[in-house]
Amino acid sequence: MSQKNLTISDVAKTAGVSKSTVSLALQDSPKIKPETRKKVMKAAKKIGYVYNRAAANLRRRSSEMIGMVINDLTNPFFAELAVSLERSFTDSGYVVMMANTSEDTHQQDKVIRTFCEHGAAGILICPVFGTTQSDLDPHISRGVPVVSVMRPIDGGECDYIAPDNINGTLAVTQHLLEQGMTRLVFLGGLPHTPVYQQRLNGFTAAVQKAGIKAENIEVIPCAPTQEAASIAIEKRIKQGEPPQGIVCYSDIVAFGACFGLDRAGLKVGQNIAVTGFDDVMACSAFSPPLTSVHVFTDQLAKLAADSLMQRLKNTDRPFSNQSVLPKVIVRESSRLAVEN
Amino acid sequence: MSQKNLTISDVAKTAGVSKSTVSLALQDSPKIKPETRKKVMKAAKKIGYVYNRAAANLRRRSSEMIGMVINDLTNPFFAELAVSLERSFTDSGYVVMMANTSEDTHQQDKVIRTFCEHGAAGILICPVFGTTQSDLDPHISRGVPVVSVMRPIDGGECDYIAPDNINGTLAVTQHLLEQGMTRLVFLGGLPHTPVYQQRLNGFTAAVQKAGIKAENIEVIPCAPTQEAASIAIEKRIKQGEPPQGIVCYSDIVAFGACFGLDRAGLKVGQNIAVTGFDDVMACSAFSPPLTSVHVFTDQLAKLAADSLMQRLKNTDRPFSNQSVLPKVIVRESSRLAVEN
DNA sequence: GTGAAAGCGCTAACAG
């Protein structure tokens, strides 16, 4: 092991051809006849040559690396999404550099910059809320294309892929309404964020369509964490007149809500219905199994990867927004003895 | 946006200094006086220059990229570990390229090769079972150091970091024994793997130390998936004489076991105790909350990152094995009405 | 088909 840096020149020497022949051969160029190619490959293997893509990219002024910037990989939903994304890109022959921003704008800035410095051909990002195009601009001046997933970029000159949040909560709210519930809460999320607004809009649309009286509807925003949600809902329950159903901003919020309701003495799936959004894997293992809005991360990932790769080929396409319709997965948490 | 490729020469021109001054300034060299440095930085920002690390690395013959190769990112434990690892490296100024191998040797081969071609300074790997040093050799001939996590590499010339599997299962088995259980099963895992053997050894050591009769002990290996585990345990229960406690190879296996037991009509945490290993986040949300052996992924990640970075500085240290003692987290799944 | 030569953007001596 630990030979010195072998270059195509070394390969050329042992194969008895010239540098450029080796280069061409390594690229499967039709200019090289199969015979010579074989010879070159054998020589390369023999001396343990490993191709230096950095050098090639430098010369060729391109790369097949993409930077993946995720807001919160400790959130199971984003972890699942990241895995899907990684797979989509790897399948297409790209290598992905990954970084977590922990919902921190500075960190995000740094990471994007670093990826660009390393020659990322494109950036895939689940941006921190509030990210604007001008946050990105200074780093991607080389014309690196960006695709954002899950959350839009304000003023974003980029493609954007997300689940159809509105129809997602609309559908799951209707699922509760169909069971005859009339007093509902929408819980969790940060009011100034687009995702919150969309999910809330879906909820609102459903209750209005069902002719539910406004005074029976409550909206309780809170940080989308388990803890914040459990506290918020516990407090609400203590005020009396519990709702029949709680439509949560996300699964994490729903998990928190269930814990809070438990502390408040309510039985989810019996006294009160709870639904999540995202349908992370833990939903089916939860107690009670959580009804949720399934987001097809694989599909999202595929669209995102495709968009980015399209744009890599063709820089000046118009920017597109794509959304994927999610699907309500009914489990026990949304059952309710309606006589309640 | 989309200026052409700006180089240090452009910066030099607009700052009115020479190329090398810019290069030095960008590296915070003490040879450059702060004043000049400021001027250079301002010029760089002004024209929207972005540093080309690939070129720098090529020249300097080094890089600060590391390749992270994970066997199964869809497994929540490895996903959590990957996140910890990413954080450790990013904190130290490295950029991490990530790839999933799906427990597939070919895929792993390809990924390692690709990372090396891209100039990874080091490789961090949770290897596919059965990976040997000779699988790695052809790719890392440039002397790229490797650190393996969770699973050893056969004949591995590398550092190795893992939880103390033996003492982990030993401790969790003792937890069951202390409750007076005498009929135990060790469930799940592939017999030919080192991790299986270690975890089983811990189990065996505990029951022997407690003087449990051999005929009261059963070992039921199976693929470490939810499905395989649920089927295996259901089949076992149908044979009658159920055990009092089941020590599982991993959380995933334990989740599966719980489902299987449920189908078989047993109540986990009442009629029968179940324990996991890894303590993924879903354990606490599971029904019933799953007793598990907590693996400190953050610590593992830190050790792994440190090892790799040490070796990057100092190539010829002896290889070390480090293990982290895990901790039993008792939850409801391991309770048992002992009169059973 | 194959080889020679120039150069991608940067760093690292070595002079000034």
Next chain:
DNA sequence: CTGTTAGCGCTTTCAC
């Protein structure tokens, strides 16, 4: 302290 010069390993005209 700053500028000049020669490459890092590869690709790519352009002759042969």
